[in-house]
Amino acid sequence: MSFNISVSPHIRLPFDAKSIMWVVVLALLFPAAAGVYFFGLPALVLIVFTTLVAVITEAVCQWLAKRPITAADGSAVVTGLLLALILPPTFPLWMAAIGAVFAIGIVKVLFGGLGFNIFNPALAARAFLLASWPVAMTTWIRPFDAVTTATPLFLVNKMHQAAPGYWDLFIGNRAGSLGETSVLAILIGALVLLLTRVIDWPAPAAFIGSVALFSWLLGHDPWFAIMSGGLMIGAFFMATDYVTAPVTTKGRFIFGLGCGIMTVLIRYFGGFPEGVNYSILFMNILTPLIDRYARPKLFGGR
Amino acid sequence: MSLWKSFNQGIIKxxxxxxxxxxxxxxxxxxxxAINALGMSVAVAFVLICSNAVVAMIRKTTPDEIRIPIFIIVISTxxxxxxxxxxxxxxxxxAALGVFVPLIVVNCIILGRAEAFAYRNPVLNSILDGVGMSLGFALALISIGVIREVLGAGSVFGIALFNxxxxxxIMVLPPGAFITIGVLMAALNKFENKVQ
Amino acid sequence: MLGRNYLGAGENVGKIFKLGIILAVFCVISAGGLAIVYMYTQPKIVLNSQLALEGSKKAVLPPSGKGQAIAVSPRGYGGPIEMLVGVDPVGKVSGVKILSQRETPGLGANIVKPKFLDQFKGKSLKDPLEPKKDIDAITGATISSRAVCVGVKEALRKAK
Structure with missing residues (x-):
């Protein structure tokens, strides 16, 4: 039996850290299933393989550091699964393995393990892979027939071509990362997390809302802006991370707003077609600062 | 301080x-x-050994108050x-080293050794300290250069190893430098702890 | 050491003067030494830069040596791409050389490769000079590839 000692107020949730992780895994299975449906068997292989490598890496690192092995607590599963979902569907397995090792070994374990990492491990690994193998990381395929093509964001914002229809964007019938394409599947997963109160609304709402608002102000189609790229999966599954995002409602709102502004800046004024990845990583750095600014006032304090 | 120790301390310890x-x-x-690393190591070694020697030579006649400007003149020369x-x-x-050659002038190693060692020790010790520190600098810089070139470009000293x-x-981009240097520092600390 | 009689009272004027003289002596010695080194190295440095420029010109011009070598610097992904374009007397590209660039290593930086640059040989203003039309862009580096195309076009226009 273990006793947890902490100062008040105590927030009570129906779950402990371990079962929260498995709820997140459950929610992630919806976009994962959509990815397998659209991109076929290679997508399934990539998901299973990346997740396995992430879990094994965590176990090996903890064994090397002579610490208790907690690789089965679900957090490594979440990282591996998330990483696979933000990779191109045909990404080479050995590169994905290096990405998973980097995510767990460098970004998570070296910074102290679960709860101490500064950056979202999956996103940091994606940035690492993008800088390492830019060609493989930007080779996209069309759903079903696997013909190489560009993503809608790239075509519209950098090549000034017509956007695909809203329905295709919504169900996920477009080129993109494995699990980012289907807005529908991500929303179902997000609904699971919101209903079980594993995540709350401020960060995703501020993130998606600000991208829509600023896109509209800059003369772009706001519906296209929020349904393309990795915005949905980033807003619901990464900007809500317990470890790397702020803890208070106000802080989470600021976090989401910052992510939205950075995303818009990168998409319309930067060299990359998509900016969700870097915007969340950038805001991860600011999280301690936001937490300090948005700290709730002590009762009776000024 | 013994001559051997003057020479030896800069390499690993x-x-x-x-x-x-x-x-x-x-x-x-x-x-x-690796080639840029080697070139930079040679340039730093030349400046460090020469400036250490000259600073040690003039240390008795240099007034304390203006020793730093004089060090800077010697180093920048x-x-x-x-x-x-x-x-x-x-x-x-x-062309490859670009602005970093002129910037050796503000490299803390050089001014640091002038102030901390050469200004207080005889000429021979100071030259040996310069040689040892240069070797330590070269050892670190070339190790980092080789690791980054192999992992990031698939070659070493410009000779292709693989596709x-x-x-x-990323290893030849700035993040690769930070990752490599961090891993090397950790490895050296682990090694030193074991030795002790 | 530090703090001993810095710029305290009037008695220090003489001392400041003395320190100034010592510093000046060091400067003179340093300047003299540098002048000698400069004397020996400067002709070689000038020669090097001339040789480099002539070598680049020779590389882009046709074997006859006739035509113009035009320097342009289109905006690439990581800043201006300094390039030299050789144009022969009938207005066709005879060669392209990248003098300096800051494109992404492993990606845009591949524009310096002959496999990419040789595509421009023989092109004139009549050609579209665009990636995916008559030029094979470097995989994943559309912006860098397009910048080189823009530079070649600009040079051809200047050559007229």
Whole structure:
């Protein structure tokens, strides 16, 4: 039996850290299933393989550091699964393995393990892979027939071509990362997390809302802006991370707003077609600062 | 201080880059391949040994109050000499090292050794300290350069080892420098702890 | 050491003067030394840069040596791409050389490769000179590839 000692107020949730992780895994299975449906068997292989490598890496690192092995607590599963979902569907397995090792070994374990990492491990690994193998990381395929093509964001914002229809964007019938394409599947997963109160609304709402608002102000189609790229999966599954995002409602709102502004800046004024990845990583750095600014006032304090 | 110790301490025990953590700016910037690392090491060694020697020579006649300006004059003289010589005889290397040759003048290793060692020790010890520190600097810089070039470009000293398309480009970009230097520092600390 | 009689009272004027003289002596010695090194290295440095420029010109011009070598610097992904374009007397590209660039290593930096640059040989203003039309862009580096195309076009226009 273990006793947890902490100062008040105590927030009570129906779950402990371990079962929260498995709820997140459950929610992630919806976009994962959509990815397998659209991109076929290679997508399934990539998901299973990346997740396995992430879990094994965590176990090996903890064994090397002579610490208790907690690789089965679900957090490594979440990282591996998330990483696979933000990779191109045909990404080479050995590169994905290096990405998973980097995510767990460098970004998570070296910074102290679960709860101490500064950056979202999956996103940091994606940035690492993008800088390492830019060609493989930007080779996209069309759903079903696997013909190489560009993503809608790239075509519209950098090549000034017509956007695909809203329905295709919504169900996920477009080129993109494995699990980012289907807005529908991500929303179902997000609904699971919101209903079980594993995540709350401020960060995703501020993130998606600000991208829509600023896109509209800059003369772009706001519906296209929020349904393309990795915005949905980033807003619901990464900007809500317990470890790397702020803890208070106000802080989470600021976090989401910052992510939205950075995303818009990168998409319309930067060299990359998509900016969700870097915007969340950038805001991860600011999280301690936001937490300090948005700290709730002590009762009776000024 | 014994001559051997003057020479020896800079190589591993007080390695300027991996232990003292000084002079990191050029280390991070020019360690993207082994040849640049080697060129920078030679330039730093020349400036460090010469400035250590001259500072030790003039240390009895230099007034305390203006010792820092005098160190800077001595160092910048040797930096400018190496700048001219490299530009004249190794133009390719000069182009690759870019602004970092003139910046040796503000490299903390050089001013640091002048102030902490050469100003207080005889000429021979100071030269040996310069040689040892240069070797330590070269050891660290070239190790980082080789690791980054192999992993990031698939070659070493410009000789191709494997298909560069397979190499992790991030290693020759700035993040690769930070990752490599961090891992090397950790490894050296682990090794030193074991020895003790 | 530090703090001993710095710029205290009037008695220090003489001392400041003395220190100034010592510093000046060091400067003179340093300047003299540098002048000698400069004398020996400067001709070589000038020669090097001339040789480099002539070598680049020779590389882009047709074997006859006739035509113009035009320097342009289109905006690439990581800043201006300094390039030299050789144009022969009938207005066709005879060669392209990248003098300096800051494109992404492993990606845009591949524009320096002959496999990419040789495509421009023989092109004139009549050609579209665009990636995916008559030029094979470097995989994943559309912006860098397009910048080189823009530079070649600009040089051809200047050559007229």
């Amino acid at each position: 007080e390695n300027p880059v991996l232990r003292l953590m000084i002079g990191l700016c050029p280390v991070l910037a020019v360690s993207n391949n 040797f930096v400018t000499i190496s700048d001219y010589v490299m530009n004249a005889f190794t133009p390719d290397l000069y 560069p398309a397979v190499a992790a480009t």
